Amino acid sequence: MHPSPSPAEEAVAAGLADVRPSLGPSYAAALDGARAAVLTRLWRALAFEPLPWIVGRECGPDGLALQLAGGARLEGPLPDPYATGPYVSELLLDGRPYRQPTRLVTALRVPHGEDFAAELDGCTASLALSRAGRPAVAQEPAPRTTWEWEQRVVDGHPYHPNCRSRPGFSVAEQLAYAPEHRPEVELGLVAVRTEECLVTGDWPEGLRDRGRILVPVHPWQAAHVLKHERVGSGFAAHPLMALRTLAPADGGAHVKTALSTRLTSSVRDISVYSIETAAAVSAFAQGLTERLDGRLHITRTLGAASAHSPDLAAVLREPPEVYADAAAGERVLPVAALAMYAPARSAAWRAEFARLALSVCLRVLDLGVALEAHGQNLLVVLSPTGAPLRLVYRDLADIRISPARLARHGLPVPPLSGRLVTDDVAVLRRKLFGSLLTGALGATAGSAAGFAEALAEAGSLPATADTEALLTGPLPTKALTLMRLSPGVPGDLWAELPNPLIAG
Known part of the structure; x- marks a missing residue:
């Protein structure tokens, strides 16, 4: 028996009836899978x-039981912290089955649970909508470009309950702007007087006009946030999996736009701090890659501009394709899309990729930089036969830089301060391990058993204290649900996952 639709599920169905009725049956069919x-x-x-x-956890041969404050008991199957396929169709709260996440969280009656339940309701409905619009794989031509691969990532974040959250977007706007629906988006331009604009790097002449900076603006931002700004005509672009970052249809630099709504965990505006530091961080990163024997490329930030507001800003970034030799048959795939890449399903390929990713990223960490190497930021260059050759990293806005480690290796310390800079070992390791290990590599493997196999076969890694910590202790991961249920607590919160290399 199917549960009755939730409020958000009904709202999306009503929206589809108005703007795309042909998707209605597919949407209804996708709801159970999305839940x-x-x-x-x-x-x-x-x-x-x-x-x-949660005051107690009891693990038995048939599943896991959680003892809740107040005496309630929540039961479900044995959890796999690295599984990406759905294996939970219902949970039992004091013996009563729940199949809809929003209704379960509402029934738990936990602090801030009402808002979180509404977020999960919207996410479930948006995920079903995303799946409803997905063409059958057999009917699709093979992707040729990186942005085409990115738009194949329909389900969003592999582990976040808000994996496909689209708050503030109507059904029509999701269909018009979300990458999984494969639209072409027309970016607008907002003219800001040069003296009123913060610009770093080389802002192109094509985005200047008579003493003004032309800032590319996402149409959602123009409609909902910049209502009183003068928006001119811009250019067509393909949204990447980040939604607010787009690849111009005519080629050239990728454009990261401000989008002042919450997607998964964060509001996607662009801080003034990010604009201020963009050029210095990019130049520093380019120098760092010289120590890595060509195994890592970092896309350059070409220019960044802000009207001294996080709501009106843009970053122009090198497209990752420039680091692949297309004439030789090389191509670039974001790690999040590897689940759809047939060679990546073999254990041998995953081990080879893990060896490359770990050896490079651990070396970068030892030098003094913790990359946020999750499946969206990290890309892999593939040979014509599909072998992983080298890595490409994009979006430097949230890396962490250790002056002490840089100095130890005789590397220049960039002229930076603020949140990017820290010598705290725990912060540095969490940044990398929580994105690469419990994010990108775990999701690529798709299960704890597959992850353990890939790590075990990866072979020798750099002999550093960071590697020792990776191999011998639990692995950090962002406590994404705790963060959503802790609205007054700033910054990231963390959990620990069992290390698949440690028996028991």
């Missing part, structure tokens, strides 16, 4: 995150 996908991610969070209202 299971979000419920699986939620169960992972409940099983492993330090949520204060």
